[in-house]
Amino acid sequence: MRDDRPANGEAGDGASGVAEPLRAPLPEAKESAVRTAALPDAEPRPNGAAIALSAVGALLSGRLDREALAEQILELALRSLPIALLCLAFIGVVLEEHAAHEARRAFIGLDQVGPMFFQLTIREFAPAISGIVVAARVGSGIAAEIGWMAQTEQIDALRLLGRDLAADVYGPRLAAGLLASVLAALLGVAAAGFAGGLWAHATAGGHLAAFVSLRLIGARDWLLLAAKAVASGVAVPLAAVHAGLELGGKPDGVARATSAGVVRGTLWVLAADVAIGATLWWLP
């Protein structure tokens, strides 16, 4: 309970009809038998599954606010691509360095590790790194914005006005976030492959074609890529919307919502990565 309450002096108690000076002590709150710690919070907690379902409902019934959707696609999907592709290109170069190092140690030609490099990029690095970048860029953007809307009571106002939050607010962000994740993963494969291949060509005399070779790539690899990209694309914006709604109204809400949105999104990306990788390991 609060402990910053002013101490209750004797002066104010039991005074007669004469008005006390302006700075009167507040009466002490009554102690009661009700254990307030056990009571649920008056503010309803946001429900992630309900948010996701209502957004899907809004999408399928065509109620999604087109203008908001276009704006979010531009802001979340397209504006996230440069940083995502840049990061993937960096990772492509780092991976190529490791591959070249291993090839030298094992006395095999650089071009022989190329296809394996590309396979690892598709299976693991493109989806994982693009997922983390999307969690940072898209997740922080959504969480900060929704957090600000909760902090300034815009969410409350929309709810009271009977507006469809799924169609106007959550839906466009969830859809644009999914698009951002899928685009970043797909284009990220190309960015990492070409960056690594060009780097190999420039520094060690490798061939670009070996580093973007589809020789080892099978249906399983594409399935891994697609499943991971979609899982990140669903989890990251959802975690961010949830964090914004849950924490935005609290003190320091915008900052707390932003960092919680990023952290939870990143963890979901990594958890989905492990779960999907392990599942496909067991599949025939």
Add this chain to the structure above:
Amino acid sequence: MKPLLGIGRASLRLLRGAGAYALLLGRLAVAARAMDGRELLRSMSVAGTDVLPLCLLTATLTGAIVVIQTGFYVASYGVTSLLGWGSGYALLREFAPLIAALALSGRVGAGQASDVAGLRAGEQLPALEALGLDVDRALLAPRLWAVLLSVLALTAVADLVALVASLLAGVLLLGVPPGAFLASMQASLRLRDALPGFVKAAFFGLAIGLCSLRAGLSVPADARGIGAAARRSVVSTLAAVLALDMALTGIL
């Protein structure tokens, strides 16, 4: 003509940005000699202890990811004996520091940037300056060096946890005998294999600290600026960490 102008403007902006970071680093290095020890400890508990659960979780997941990916190859070439070495080597050199830094750039970077922006929005920084307090020594330097020290400590923890997680994942998910896994780890891993990882971690820590402080100092000092600081910090730390990773992998 127009694209040329754009390139010129972008490179000027880049130079100006690099200069600002260098100045900030220099200022805070000088201030480090006389910084507030209590604030350093407090910042370390925020950047270190509070982040520990997140770091443990990411390290566990990373260990599992690396072993699963290595497992695909080991199984197809039938050389199970290499699994322990492969995952250990990859984890220590590359993935434990990288993933720890990526996770921290979200948590610490966003938190620190919005914290500093909040101090400015609440007019606490100007108030301290007006009182004649050296803000660099009292507030900024402790935050920067706390992140650096915390990232180093967390990398050590992440290395350990990720190795254990990779062992568990290898045994439970891939069915590799634990003895073979450990033997392969022991035979080929040296303590110095972890060294490049720590060098990277030190640079990552510095980058996270600098980017987040700069983001917090450069946004407008109001409520919306706090959210903007967090977002800007997350993106710039991410880019800095990955660029450093690329540069350092080439050197080390």
Add this chain to the structure above:
Amino acid sequence: MQFLELSDVWAVRGGTTAIRDLTLSVPRGARLGVFGPGGSGKTTLLKLVAGLFRPSRGRLRWEVAPLPGQIGMVFQRDALLDTLTALRNVELPLHGLAPEKAEAVARDALTRVGLDAAAAERHPAQLSGGMRKRAGIARVLAADAPIKLYDEPAAGLDPATEREILDLLGRAHAPVGLTVTASANPGALWARCDPALVLAHGEALAFGEPAEVERRPEVAALFGFERSEDG
């Protein structure tokens, strides 16, 4: 039963008890004033009445449960959408009307609160605090829901404008509905409400007719009332 009844209502927010053990009932057509210092639970009470919060314990019952859109509220933080102009914000609750009709109603409401055509086209970030507050009030006046809740409607306004706005809100009161106005500063509002509820630490310090409530020593002490101030 009465129009609105609260029995043994508690509300916990973020580990703190914002409303404790509140029992009161309000008849149809009442103009309830809620007074108390900052942090005494006024906003929480308004949000409970609005249905945005649920009692952690106890019950809040309406004689006839309000339908969506039958409650309008002016929020402490204005709650205008950043992405829309003042005019479009005021049009938000009017989605049932034809666009031209909605715009006319919204413009009329903005004029009534003293915002001109230029201000109507600006976004909330370009308006001063007082202007944003007035745009929020215009949104409630335009919708004209029978139940109106005002959280600090006069905050940030000068005394003359405050009286003007409070008179405007008084005229907007629906005799078939309910108006609840919360304020830390009784000032001009005290004489315009009946009944009055005084909160301290989330508890009802006094509830009843204002003339009777203000004679209570603890209320007089809290707000520094003097005999001559009634008006």
